[in-house]
Amino acid sequence: MLKAVDLFSGCGGLSLGFQNAGIDIRAAFENWEVxxxxxxxxxxHPVYRTDLSDTKNAIKLIKSLNPDLIIGGPPCQDFSYAGKRIEANRASLTTSFAKIVCTISPQYFVMENVDRAQKSNAYATARELFKKANYGLTEVVLDASLCGVPQKRKRFFCIGILNATDNILSEIIKSNLSSKPMTVRDYYGDTLGFEYYYRHPRNYSRRAIFSIDEPAPTMRGVNRPVPKGYPGHPNDACPxxxxxxxxTTYERALFQTFPxxxxxxxxxxxxxxxIGNAVPVKLAEYVANAxxxxxxxxxxKYSNVNFESWLIEVKNYSQRSAKDVISRCKRANRIVPFxxxxxxxxxxxxxxxxxxxxxxxxVKSQIKRALILQQEFNG
Known part of the structure; x- marks a missing residue:
C-alpha cells in the first residue's frame, strides 16, 4: 500500500478521496487552525500545523515519514489569468510545494489547483524544478462532472512519477472519463427533496437558479440566501x-461529494x-485510481515470473542464475525505484x-548487467 502525506490539506477532500482509493495517508499538513x-x-492520522513556506523545517519533518507519494493543493486564491493581475505572495507556496517534493524525492506526487494555475508564473517555476528532479509529468485539467462528481468544476492536476516519461498517465485518465456530465439527480436521485435551487452568482450577469437535472455550478467559498433584489436571469432553470x-451548508458539502x-x-x-476550497472527494478518488x-x-508488465521464464527459456540461464538476476534488479529498485x-x-x-x-x-557490475537484461526483456 502506498504511503502518502497531504500538504495544504484543508479540511481533507484530497485526503479522503485518496484514502477511499486505498492509499495510506500517514499525515496531513495544514496551517489554518480551523x-x-x-x-x-x-x-x-496526525495533522501538523506547519508553515510550509519554511521548506527546510518542513522537509525535515516530512522526510521522517518516508512517503511514497506526496499530494497537495497549494493555496490558489492569488492566481490570476496571465496578464490580468500580478500574482500575490500566497502563489509562492506552489514553489514551496515543488521544493519539498524535489528534495524528498518520493516516487510519486500529485499537485492540484484551479485550472488557471497552469498558466501562472508560480507553476512555471515549480514545473522547472520538477523536471530538473527527473519527474515525468502528466498535466491535465479535469472537469469534475466527468469524474463522478455532480458539479461543473474544473481543476488542474500535475501528477509526477520519478524517472518516467511525460504524459504517461494521460491515456488512463482520459479513457475513464464519463461520456456525459453527472447531474445532481444522477448522484442523489430524489433524496434531496427539491428540484430547483439558488446558488449566488459572482455577479448578476450570470444565472443563479439551477435544476438538479444538470451538474451543479462550482461551489465557491461564499453562500448567500436569495436576495430581495435578485433580478432574475434569462438562463435560470425556473422563474x-x-x-x-x-x-444549505450541508448540501454544498454533499455537492462536493463529502459523505x-x-x-x-x-x-x-x-x-x-x-467547502469551497476543497477538492471534491470523488474527483480526488478518480485521480488516485488512475x-x-x-x-x-x-x-x-514487469512480472518477475515472466522475466524468470524468459531468462531460462531464451537466455538459457539456470533457475538459480535467473533468480540471482531478479534479486539484483530488486536490489537496484530498493535504491532507486523504477x-x-x-x-x-x-x-x-x-x-x-x-x-x-x-x-x-x-556487485555493481552484476546489478548493471541484470538491469540491462530486464531492459532487453521489456523490449
Missing amino acids: AAKCYELNFN LNDSLHAL ASFKWEGNKTDTEQM LLTYISQQTS NQVPDPFYIFTLEQQSEYNALSTS
Whole structure:
C-alpha cells in the first residue's frame, strides 16, 4: 500500500478521496487552525500545523515519514489569468510545494489547483524544478462532472512519477472519463427533496437558479440566501419564486461529494470557505485510481515470473542464475525505484546514489548487467 502525506490539506477532500482509493495517508499538513481541527475530526492520522513556506523545517519533518507519494493543493486564491493581475505572495507556496517534493524525492506526487494555475508564473517555476528532479509529468485539467462528481468544476492536476516519461498517465485518465456530465439527480436521485435551487452568482450577469437535472455550478467559498433584489436571469432553470430553495451548508458539502457523516468545525463563514476550497472527494478518488491503475499495470508488465521464464527459456540461464538476476534488479529498485524499463538514464541515476557506490565493483557490475537484461526483456 502506498504511503502518502497531504500538504495544504484543508479540511481533507484530497485526503479522503485518496484514502477511499486505498492509499495510506500517514499525515496531513495544514496551517489554518480551523481546517486542521476539522481534518482531525474526520481522520485518524496526525495533522501538523506547519508553515510550509519554511521548506527546510518542513522537509525535515516530512522526510521522517518516508512517503511514497506526496499530494497537495497549494493555496490558489492569488492566481490570476496571465496578464490580468500580478500574482500575490500566497502563489509562492506552489514553489514551496515543488521544493519539498524535489528534495524528498518520493516516487510519486500529485499537485492540484484551479485550472488557471497552469498558466501562472508560480507553476512555471515549480514545473522547472520538477523536471530538473527527473519527474515525468502528466498535466491535465479535469472537469469534475466527468469524474463522478455532480458539479461543473474544473481543476488542474500535475501528477509526477520519478524517472518516467511525460504524459504517461494521460491515456488512463482520459479513457475513464464519463461520456456525459453527472447531474445532481444522477448522484442523489430524489433524496434531496427539491428540484430547483439558488446558488449566488459572482455577479448578476450570470444565472443563479439551477435544476438538479444538470451538474451543479462550482461551489465557491461564499453562500448567500436569495436576495430581495435578485433580478432574475434569462438562463435560470425556473422563474424566481418565494419558495425557491437556497442551498444549505450541508448540501454544498454533499455537492462536493463529502459523505453525509463528515463532521464540520468552525463558524458558518469558515465552514463555507473550507467547502469551497476543497477538492471534491470523488474527483480526488478518480485521480488516485488512475495512478493506482498505472502502478498495477507496471507491476503486471514487469512480472518477475515472466522475466524468470524468459531468462531460462531464451537466455538459457539456470533457475538459480535467473533468480540471482531478479534479486539484483530488486536490489537496484530498493535504491532507486523504477516503474518503467530501467533504461540508461535510470542506470545513470542509480550510479549517482551513495548506497550504490558503497557496493563492491563486482556487485555493481552484476546489478548493471541484470538491469540491462530486464531492459532487453521489456523490449
